[in-house]
Amino acid sequence: MSGKLWVDKHRPHRLNQMSYHDSQAKQLIALKEGCDFPHLLFYGPSGAGKKTRAMAFLREVYGESAIDKLRFEHMEMKAPSGAKVELKAIATNYHVDVTPSNCGIHDRVVIQEVIKNLASTARIGSGTSGSKRFKVVIMNEVDRLTKDAQHALRRTMEKYVSSCRLILICTSTSRVIPAIRSRCLPIRVAAPTKQEMLHVLNEVAHKEGITLPEDVAEKIVVKSERNMRRALLMLEACHVTQKPISKGQAVPSLPWQQYIQETAQLAFQDYNSERLMKIRERLYQLQIHLIPSTTIMTTLVDELLEALPGKLKLELVKIAATYEHRLQLGSKDIFHLEAFIIQFMSLNQRYKDSGLVDHLDFTSDMDDEYI
Amino acid sequence: MNKIIGQTGDKSNANKLLTWLKNWHKHRKLGTKPVPSFGYGRGDPSGAGFRAALLSGPPGIGKTTTAVLVCKEAGFTFVETNASDSRNKKILQDTLKQALGNTTMMDYMNREAGQSKSSHVKHCIIMDEVDGMSGNEDRGGVQELIQLIKNSLIPVICICNDRQHQKIRSLGNHCFDLRFQKPRVEQIKAAMSTVCFKEGIQIDGSSLSNIIESSNHDVRQILHNLSVWSASCKSLQGKQIKDDSNKAKKDFKIDAFTACRMAFSQSETAKMSLKDKSDLFFYDYSLHPLFIQENYISASPHAGRDGAGNTLHRLAKAARYICTGDVISKAIRSDKWGLLPMQAMFSSVLPCEVLSGHLSQRIEFPKWLGKFSSTNKNSRLNKELFTHMSLNISGTAQNVNMDYLPVLKDRLIVPLVHDKQTDGVKQVVDLMEEYDLLKDDYDNILELTVWPGLTDLRSQVESKTKAAMTRCYNKSSHKLHYSTVTGSLKKRQSRASNDDLDDEVSESDNDSDEEVIKALKVKSDKSTTKSKDSKPKAKASSSRKSKATDKKKK
Numbered sequence: 027m028s029g030k031l032w033v034d035k036h037r038p039h040r041l042n043q044m045s046y047h048d049s050q051a052k053q054l055i056a057l058k059e060g061c062d063f064p065h066l067l068f069y070g071p072s073g074a075g076k077k078t079r080a081m082a083f084l085r086e087v088y089g090e091s092a093i094d095k096l097r098f099e100h101m102e103m104k105a106p107s108g109a110k111v112e113l114k115a116i117a118t119n120y121h122v123d124v125t126p127s128n129c130g131i132h133d134r135v136v137i138q139e140v141i142k143n144l145a146s147t148a149r150i151g152s153g154t155s156g157s158k159r160f161k162v163v164i165m166n167e168v169d170r171l172t173k174d175a176q177h178a179l180r181r182t183m184e185k186y187v188s189s190c191r192l193i194l195i196c197t198s199t200s201r202v203i204p205a206i207r208s209r210c211l212p213i214r215v216a217a218p219t220k221q222e223m224l225h226v227l228n229e230v231a232h233k234e235g236i237t238l239p240e241d242v243a244e245k246i247v248v249k250s251e252r253n254m255r256r257a258l259l260m261l262e263a264c265h266v267t268q269k270p271i272s273k274g275q276a277v278p279s280l281p282w283q284q285y286i287q288e289t290a291q292l293a294f295q296d297y298n299s300e301r302l303m304k305i306r307e308r309l310y311q312l313q314i315h316l317i318p319s320t321t322i323m324t325t326l327v328d329e330l331l332e333a334l335p336g337k338l339k340l341e342l343v344k345i346a347a348t349y350e351h352r353l354q355l356g357s358k359d360i361f362h363l364e365a366f367i368i369q370f371m372s373l374n375q376r377y378k379d380s381g382l383v384d385h386l387d388f389t390s391d392m393d394d395e396y397i
Numbered sequence: 398m399n400k401i402i403g404q405t406g407d408k409s410n411a412n413k414l415l416t417w418l419k420n421w422h423k424h425r426k427l428g429t430k431p432v433p434s435f436g437y438g439r440g441d442p443s444g445a446g447f448r449a450a451l452l453s454g455p456p457g458i459g460k461t462t463t464a465v466l467v468c469k470e471a472g473f474t475f476v477e478t479n480a481s482d483s484r485n486k487k488i489l490q491d492t493l494k495q496a497l498g499n500t501t502m503m504d505y506m507n508r509e510a511g512q513s514k515s516s517h518v519k520h521c522i523i524m525d526e527v528d529g530m531s532g533n534e535d536r537g538g539v540q541e542l543i544q545l546i547k548n549s550l551i552p553v554i555c556i557c558n559d560r561q562h563q564k565i566r567s568l569g570n571h572c573f574d575l576r577f578q579k580p581r582v583e584q585i586k587a588a589m590s591t592v593c594f595k596e597g598i599q600i601d602g603s604s605l606s607n608i609i610e611s612s613n614h615d616v617r618q619i620l621h622n623l624s625v626w627s628a629s630c631k632s633l634q635g636k637q638i639k640d641d642s643n644k645a646k647k648d649f650k651i652d653a654f655t656a657c658r659m660a661f662s663q664s665e666t667a668k669m670s671l672k673d674k675s676d677l678f679f680y681d682y683s684l685h686p687l688f689i690q691e692n693y694i695s696a697s698p699h700a701g702r703d704g705a706g707n708t709l710h711r712l713a714k715a716a717r718y719i720c721t722g723d724v725i726s727k728a729i730r731s732d733k734w735g736l737l738p739m740q741a742m743f744s745s746v747l748p749c750e751v752l753s754g755h756l757s758q759r760i761e762f763p764k765w766l767g768k769f770s771s772t773n774k775n776s777r778l779n780k781e782l783f784t785h786m787s788l789n790i791s792g793t794a795q796n797v798n799m800d801y802l803p804v805l806k807d808r809l810i811v812p813l814v815h816d817k818q819t820d821g822v823k824q825v826v827d828l829m830e831e832y833d834l835l836k837d838d839y840d841n842i843l844e845l846t847v848w849p850g851l852t853d854l855r856s857q858v859e860s861k862t863k864a865a866m867t868r869c870y871n872k873s874s875h876k877l878h879y880s881t882v883t884g885s886l887k888k889r890q891s892r893a894s895n896d897d898l899d900d901e902v903s904e905s906d907n908d909s910d911e912e913v914i915k916a917l918k919v920k921s922d923k924s925t926t927k928s929k930d931s932k933p934k935a936k937a938s939s940s941r942k943s944k945a946t947d948k949k950k951k
Contacts, residue, residue, distance in 0.1 A: 033790075034789055072793075077791035077792065081791070128780060253800075262804055263804045266807045280800070281851060303695075306694070316772065316779055317798075352720050352721075357723060357726065357727040361720055361723045368712055368716045372712070375710070
């Protein structure tokens with residue numbers, strides 16, 4: 027057991043090696059044949075293979091040897107306010123890979139500077155033939171860019187189109203402004219199906235020379251929520267903790283998942299102020315471990331839903347939706363997460379007090395208070 | 398002296414000051430060392446050994462008066478400076494230094510004449526309003542004052558209002574700490590009645606109490622008010638005085654803890670108008686909402702005493718309001734400051750109204766601030782890890798944290814626990830190389846993956862194995878094919894790749910001292926290669942340097 031993690035070791039490098047979405051791979055190859063291609067927008071859930079496909083596509087365009095000579099670049103820019111903005115990028119002679127959303131509110135400057143720098147310096151000796159005329163900018167997490175940055179992007183995209191192509195990557199197009207969406211060729215990379223995932227897992231297991239019982243593989247697929255990256259990492263975690271993997275072995279949840287689940291269990295118990303304090307402390311711990319608040323919320327809801335009777339499920343989802351919305355509107359996440367839990371405990375209490383009657387009318391009491 | 402309001406007792410501050418002043422010269426001769434008091438009330442109650450005293454308390458309760466009278470009582474002459482005098486470092490040095498080392502002319506002449514000994518006439522300095530020593534004018538004043546006190550040959554009495562001020566705190570360490578409390582109503586009342594009688598003013602007891610309370614026990618203010626109102630009419634009566642005293646009500650500032658306690662307390666808020674309640678929010682509108690949020694869970698509403706469930710429902714309601722308050726505050730930050738009164742309602746008034754009663758626990762300082770900064774710190778670490786790994790992985794910083802790290806942690810530490818032989822160490826170091834991880838990153842990964850309640854494998858790794866790992870890592874680190882560097886080193890690296898790198902040490906000379914020290918350490922490490930892993934940091938930097946040179950050679 028040595029070398030990289032399996033998830034990186036067995037990542038396909040060429041489009042024709044892709045384990046799923048075959049027809050899409052063919053289309054991308056065809057796109058490359060045309061010597062020129064428009065700006066691309068890869069979108070799809072986390073761990074579906076967006077970046078893998080984008081990189082494979084670049085290898086098709088520029089050749090494997092050119093793209094694998096990665097180097098690390100450190101850029102420094104000055105924001106209009108005078109603040110220094112630092113950006114770390116991965117680059118080759120043909121492309122730059124940046125994550126401008128890491129710069130927080132200064133992402134607009136990054137976008138303007140990076141693209142302008144890149145586009146204004148044409149490659150020497152590249153001539154005008156073929157696709158090597160232009161460079162490519164890969165931009166990650168476009169959906170986390172501020173609105174300002176996105177607006178800055180839309181004009182630059184058109185202006186420098188002759189010398190620079192963009193490949194945008196995001197998980198959700200709903201937070202990308204329509205102006206950008208319309209300027210790109212959108213490519214949806216859907217999460218792999220269960221069958222596809224099983225296939226990949228078995229393939230990796232085979233290459234590593236380990237036996238993977240079918241039931242464990244299926245458990246991994248369920249636990250990973252059809253996230254290929256997570257599935258492969260989980261497979262490896264199973265392998266690290268117990269060799270060889272035996273039939274019926276439990277697949278542990280990720281530590282943060284476990285922690286959220288335990289927190290949800292606390293919310294089911296009776297109320298007292300110490301318990302609330304404990305829950306609050308746990309929420310803080312999750313924040314400190316950088317688990318996104320929306321993930322905390324959805325995992326909590328999933329966990330709570332399982333143990334609730336029908337009528338309450340509806341109410342719970344209603345509360346959750348309200349507070350998820352407020353998370354986006356507000357600034358201090360913990361307030362909203364905590365409020366959500368207290369609302370739930372209050373709801374549950376009401377239900378218990380009412381003697382488990384079927385037709386409870388919770389709504390009358392609560393609706394007017396959702397200010 | 399015994400006529401100072403509230404300072405008549407045996408253990409009063411005035412009395413303490415008097416004893417301290419009287420014994421000052423005696424202690425100087427004995428060379429008594431001061432007993433520093435960590436926290437008020439501890440330490441030596443007589444303040445023996447301190448060269449200076451610090452009188453603190455709210456205005457108008459007789460601090461300056463006490464100081465002056467005590468000096469007279471003890472037979473000291475005094476020089477007084479206050480905020481109207483410029484008191485920067487230079488001026489203090491010039492004027493006071495002379496005074497502090499001096500004997501008076503009178504004294505001198507008396508001695509000449511052989512009539513009296515110098516100990517009969519003594520003098521001291523009163524520094525009034527020391528908390529006013531700030532701003533450009535008085536720069537360095539407090540520091541200079543502390544220096545002067547350390548070498549003073551005569552007692553110094555400092556007076557201030559705000560004991561908790563940053564500058565005063567450092568001064569306080571060198572002074573005999575005397576804190577003046579506001580005198581109680583009865584104490585003031587007795588004295589005021591005397592004054593009224595002398596001035597021929599007729600006033601009834603309750604009106605007098607009203608005046609005293611409305612000026613927040615500030616004796617000076619009370620006297621002023623009395624003299625104004627009695628100017629036209631010598632007999633002051635009930636309703637009239639009530640109105641007047643309400644008008645004259647002194648605005649006083651309360652701290653965030655008190656504001657929070659008052660907001661939840663039913664007995665306090667019962668008398669308040671809506672505006673008063675929202676004013677509690679405005680004492681500190683950025684901190685108050687955090688206080689409310691931190692403490693609302695421990696509130697026990699008086700209206701909800703009929704069951705835990707009821708309290709829970711009230712809490713839920715309050716939580717809803719607090720959430721709305723947060724949403725509003727975000728809107729405010731995007732330049733809609735007009736919404737501030739609205740936030741006051743939702744963040745403070747409404748939740749406190751719902752939970753009105755009392756707080757069952759001690760008021761906590763908002764944890765949010767601390768947690769926020771540790772979240773930021775971790776986020777920074779995570780981003781750094783992500784940049785280091787980013788050549789070899791695909792995904793975002795978030796994916797690294799949520800998916801990679803748990804597995805990476807297992808691969809990095811399980812071999813160290815189970816395969817104690819070199820094999821385990823080698824596996825770990827190999828993996829670190831694959832992902833271009835530094836030793837610091839290794840520690841950071843383990844740090845980020847610690848969860849309360851989960852066994853921390855770090856403690857199970859023997860220190861021998863750890864040392865072996867560090868050694869192994871340092872030995873092989875030059876194999877890294879590309880370099881990730883952080884902080885100031887990064888700057889040097891970028892320079893190194895651009896500029897000549899003939900002389901590394903001279904290069905680092907330009908950098909901060911720390912860098913120089915590091916470079917020296919590297920040197921010594923190179924010469925004495927077997928200094929084990931006592932300086933992993935320096936070694937890491939040496940490996941980085943070798944990387945830099947590698948790169949250059951390419």
